[in-house]
Amino acid sequence: MKLTADYHTHTTYSDGKNKIEENALRAKEIGLKEVAISEHGFSHLCFGIKRREKERFIKEIREAEEKTGMRVLVGIESNIRGYEGECDLRPEDFKDFDVYLCGVHILVKYASLRDLWHLGAGNYIKNKTFLKPSKQLVKDTTSAYINAIKRNPIDVVTHVNFQCFADAVEVAKACRDYGTYMELNSKKNHLTDDELYEVEKTGVRFVVNSDAHSISRIGDCKLAEEQIMRVGIPLDRIDNIDGRLPNFRLAEYKRKKL
16 A cells, blocks of 8 residues: 555644645655645644735745645645534635645634534543543534535545544545545544444545654554554545545535636
């Protein structure tokens, strides 16, 4: 299994250690066809890229692409902000981005106080205390994922169920139906083998990403590959390996709407 492209890398614009050009050079060095710089979204209270930085961020990506000869994509790891599927990448932003990643994170500016409690505090408390999540918490988190996928041209949902609790199978069904990929994240195990086995049976398609926060990890898919082999995920269901590139929703949306 050889990675063709890595769509989830961070730089100093969020909580990464290296600059955009360094990420691009490393991706070129290891033979990737393209790499995305996908910083944490605008509503992340600690690590999110700032809206005032957006133009400079895009400019640096385009300059890195020209200087290195590497295909470098403007990405974002947007945050789901509420039960109704609100995200912090707005429709007016779509024209500026190439890759739309999205996930549930804890320290974000939520759409409402209800969302702060159910998506934020509820998931945080259960994760930190190892208490069993309530059925309502799982239902709300699952709905947030599904509504976000329905409402937005999300390319990839990132690390489903990392520090939160949802029905991964139902999230996978929504991804399958709307053409969104599920990420197999090689930084951290976010689904158990049993969960991933059930997710695979839905027919959802996958991408493998490094979630690299330093250049040493760009293109690293070892952890994900080990789980893929244990669970028996067919490699032809993973669209960014062995020379293949995925068909992303955002690009199709922009072709039709913008």
